[in-house]
Amino acid sequence: MFNQISPDVRDQILTRVKEGKERVSVIASEFGISPRTIYSWLSKGIGGINRDQLELNKLKRENLQLKQIIGELMFEKSRGKKARHD
Secondary structure (H helix, E strand, O other), X not given: OOOOXXXXXXXXXHHHHHHOOOOHHHHHHHHOOOHHHHHHHHHXXXXXXXXXXXXXXXXXXXXXXXXXXXXXXXXHHHHHHHHHHO
């Protein structure tokens, strides 16, 4: 059975992709579609974003994750120093 995706839902999906806060695979799963469908829309220029924008979004997410890891490590390190001084 073939389910056609309404333009409104497609626009909602592409808006979320454009925001770059979530992976395409996560968004696709949430809407019950294949990530390939979303990539197909992008390759056709639907939604006004392209693969370069996706790559930039991916790098931004990775950068944020690395900053969080560094912050956690620095916090743990400072807690360890305080514990030794007490």
